[in-house]
Amino acid sequence: MSQVEEFLVRTTPSSPVGLHRVVEPAGASLPQAARVLDPSPELWPDEVRIDVETLNLDAASFRQLTEKHAGDGAAVRDEVLSIVAERGKMQNPVTGSGGMLVGTVAEVGPESGLGLAVGDRVATLVSLSLTPLVITDALERWDGRSERVPAAGTAVLFGRSIAARLPEDLSPELALMVMDVCGAPALVSRVVAEHVDRGSAPTVLVLGGAGKSGSLSLAAAREAGAGRRIGVVPTEAEADLLRGTSLADEVVVADARSPLGLSEAVAAAGGPADVTVVCVDVPGCEQPAVLATAQGGTIIYFSMATSFAAAALGAEGLAADVRMLVGNGYVPGHADLAVDLVRRDADVRRLFEGRLSEG
Known part of the structure; x- marks a missing residue:
């Protein structure tokens, strides 16, 4: 040319x-x-x-x-x-x-x-x-x-x-990690606030609660007025990380791909959930999330490994009256909200900085 x-x-x-x-x-x-x-x-x-x-x-x-x-x-x-x-x-x-x-x-x-x-x-x-x-x-x-x-x-x-x-007060590496998942806490905050506005303090379940989007989602749920917060992790090592914080009232070690295993573990921890947030990066969590959510509840799928056909058809097959939201990564003000959570919440910041040191 x-x-x-x-x-x-x-x-x-x-x-x-x-x-x-x-x-x-x-x-x-x-x-x-x-x-x-x-x-x-x-x-x-x-x-x-x-x-x-x-x-x-x-x-x-x-x-x-x-x-x-x-x-x-x-x-x-x-x-x-x-x-x-x-x-x-x-x-x-x-x-x-x-x-x-x-x-x-x-x-x-x-x-x-x-x-x-x-x-x-x-x-x-x-x-x-x-x-x-x-x-x-x-x-x-x-x-x-x-x-x-x-x-x-x-x-x-x-x-x-x-x-x-x-932001000038965070390292570029930390800021990148936070902004990469900033859509998750913003949408969680919005959904929890909807419940609070209706006069309830919802039980919030986060699959992958010790991860980046999961820990921010737990922090956002707490600030928005959630009642019980349950974090699900796949290993005892991840559980120890989350138990060392105040982000979750209950920490459950369970396979998020196991429908009955997950729902039973969540029920024992105070579920089913009014709001379930899927933050794990493996496929197969769609129907287990449905079973772990109360009728009339909301599921937010924030994993790119999610099959939305499996989620929709699975809910239909289980006769589950749940609202399913696709976390599209954008909510107005999402970056500022996530960065402010990391600034204010020492537990979240410690988890993020620990992942930086690992990588």
């Missing part, structure tokens, strides 16, 4: 949701559903270019890649590079999910409405599965054994994307 042609392309009207970046199938998909995006760093007028510092792969995607390659970090790294090179974005073809990134704003288009300025250090609050991305360092600083990926490259935000400036 000549320089004149390139100029004409970049000054033609763009779509605020990124349709102009869809290469395959052209004009037929939004960026998340598209197979291939144009990741070139030249901007349309309403876009923003980010110099990438760190990618954070979502838990379900990283688990799938690790299991596929039997823990071979080099093979995981090679597949991530291959996915980005082929698709122009980081979207696991099995899970469909991506993650998020931290970087520095390098250029702001004159029509951008995101409120960002060159030099801002930001975390993107939209998935890597729809973010045009180029990697320029072959991920040479990453061993393929952690969700956090040191990287160099460029990413593009659309006119309707979301990004948050990194």
Whole structure:
């Protein structure tokens, strides 16, 4: 493409949701559903270019890649590079999910409405599965054994994307971990508040209660006025982590994929739950969550490993009158809420910092 042609392309009207970046199938998909995006760093007028510092792969995607390659970090790294090179974005073809990134704003288009300025250090609050991305360092600083990926490259935000400036009082690594799951506590807070407004203090069950989204969800539930809080974890080691906090009234060690095992364990801990939050990154938790939830209750599925067909058909087959919500990762004010929880709640912060030290 000549320089004149390139100029004409970049000054033609763009779509605020990124349709102009869809290469395959052209004009037929939004960026998340598209197979291939144009990741070139030249901007349309309403876009923003980010110099990438760190990618954070979502838990379900990283688990799938690790299991596929039997823990071979080099093979995981090679597949991530291959996915980005082929698709122009980081979207696991099995899970469909991506993650998020931290970087520095390098250029702001004159029509951008995101409120960002060159030099801002930001975390993107939209998935890597729809973010045009180029990697320029072959991920040479990453061993393929952690969700956090040191990287160099460029990413593009659309006119309707979301990004948050990194808080100055948290390390970039900690801020990235928090913002990666910030949609979960915000939605939990909203749902619990609905119960409180109706005059009840709901029992809240969190599957994966010692994890990132799980611990934040427990903290948000407590602040929103939940009554009993039950955290489910898969191992005694995870239970010890959660028992060392005030986040849960009861900590249950159970297999979240076992329908009867989970429901019986939750009942013994004071269930069934009025609100169940699924934060585990393995498939097969859909129907157990239904059985552990009271009639008229709400289930929030916050795992990209969830089969929503299994959840819906399972509830139908069990004659379960439950409201099922898909945690889509966005609630207005979600980043500020999650960061403030970490600032205020020493237990949550300790759990997050412990995971940082492990990785």
